[in-house]
Amino acid sequence: MRVDDFDFDLxxxxxxxxxxxxxxxSRLLHVSAMLADLQFADIVGILKPGDLLVRNNTKxxxxxLQGIRLARDAAGQDIQVEINLHKLVSVDDDACINxxxxxxxxxxxxxxxxxxxxxxxxxxxxxxxxxEIELSFRMSAEVFDRALRDxxxxxxxxxxxxxxxxxxxxxxxxxxVFASEQGSVAAPTAGLHFTEEIFAQLAxxxxxxxxxxxxxxxxxxxxVTAEDxxxxxxxxxxxxVSAETASLINETRAAGxxxxxxxxxxxxxxxxxxxxxxxxxxxxxxxxFITPGFRFRAVDGLLTNFHLxxxxxxxxxxxxxxxxxxKAAYEHAIENAYRFYSYGDACYLERHDN
Numbered sequence: 001m002r003v004d005d006f007d008f009d010l011x012x013x014x015x016x017x018x019x020x021x022x023x024x025x026s027r028l029l030h031v032s033a034m035l036a037d038l039q040f041a042d043i044v045g046i047l048k049p050g051d052l053l054v055r056n057n058t059k060x061x062x063x064x065l066q067g068i069r070l071a072r073d074a075a076g077q078d079i080q081v082e083i084n085l086h087k088l089v090s091v092d093d094d095a096c097i098n099x100x101x102x103x104x105x106x107x108x109x110x111x112x113x114x115x116x117x118x119x120x121x122x123x124x125x126x127x128x129x130x131x132e133i134e135l136s137f138r139m140s141a142e143v144f145d146r147a148l149r150d151x152x153x154x155x156x157x158x159x160x161x162x163x164x165x166x167x168x169x170x171x172x173x174x175x176x177v178f179a180s181e182q183g184s185v186a187a188p189t190a191g192l193h194f195t196e197e198i199f200a201q202l203a204x205x206x207x208x209x210x211x212x213x214x215x216x217x218x219x220x221x222x223x224v225t226a227e228d229x230x231x232x233x234x235x236x237x238x239x240x241v242s243a244e245t246a247s248l249i250n251e252t253r254a255a256g257x258x259x260x261x262x263x264x265x266x267x268x269x270x271x272x273x274x275x276x277x278x279x280x281x282x283x284x285x286x287x288x289f290i291t292p293g294f295r296f297r298a299v300d301g302l303l304t305n306f307h308l309x310x311x312x313x314x315x316x317x318x319x320x321x322x323x324x325x326x327k328a329a330y331e332h333a334i335e336n337a338y339r340f341y342s343y344g345d346a347c348y349l350e351r352h353d354n
Contacts, residue, residue: 062152190263
């Protein structure tokens, strides 16, 4: 399919730079055969007793770092560098942690350079390819995590970072209230709308919860540069579906109830773990790329935010609810000033099988 088929005009003023406050004050567009303008708290009434809500419990790490490249010789100068960690490569037995990262200015970095981010956090450049480098941190995982918490900042999406500085509010705003498994460099943003109060209301309504883990990579923000979806290479991310969660999903669907995914990250992971016999336990990387024509086998409803034009995520929601329906939904959202992207409003999508 042509990528142009997933393009639309979005006024810049609809791109949210801050979330709604409180979290549950965001708006919710219910997309089915009809469109309904709601508040996010109305999700409690949309979900039914016996439904299973599946969340991505990944936790965002402070992956944005600022530091210096030490001078290569006595006559040289230190230079300022900005680093965004985006993929854990390995944790070696000899207390060495290796990460891939995007760097600025990448052209001034080469293998063997020492980068210092704080008195307790430094790394060596192992390799560089274009704007991407690989960094080796000579320390244990425990020491690295502690040093990263002290030196790093929340890795806000690039379109927010170009508009304003990261601040203390983002430390809380850009993390779900149920985050527990450290490893993401971008938030599973559909989950940002939930509060403990809403989860209590869902429990009282007999809606069940299950968690999966998919560590979101910076690749989620990479633009689609190909002209045809067949030519786009999807980034890979590590995820896990436990045997307990897989069993609960299969039990829910066998009983005729719905599996509802909180976010596209949860959906991509569940569909990666799905077979014709049901969802299986899964622990691996997935690079699943969902476009119209995909046959969904695990998810019946999707809660998600409003996505970028020409993005893999807008392609995914078009596959889930139908291109014509999603085009109409986004036109409605723009006309009614819904807030877009990571800190924006939400929509609940009914699955529409063509």
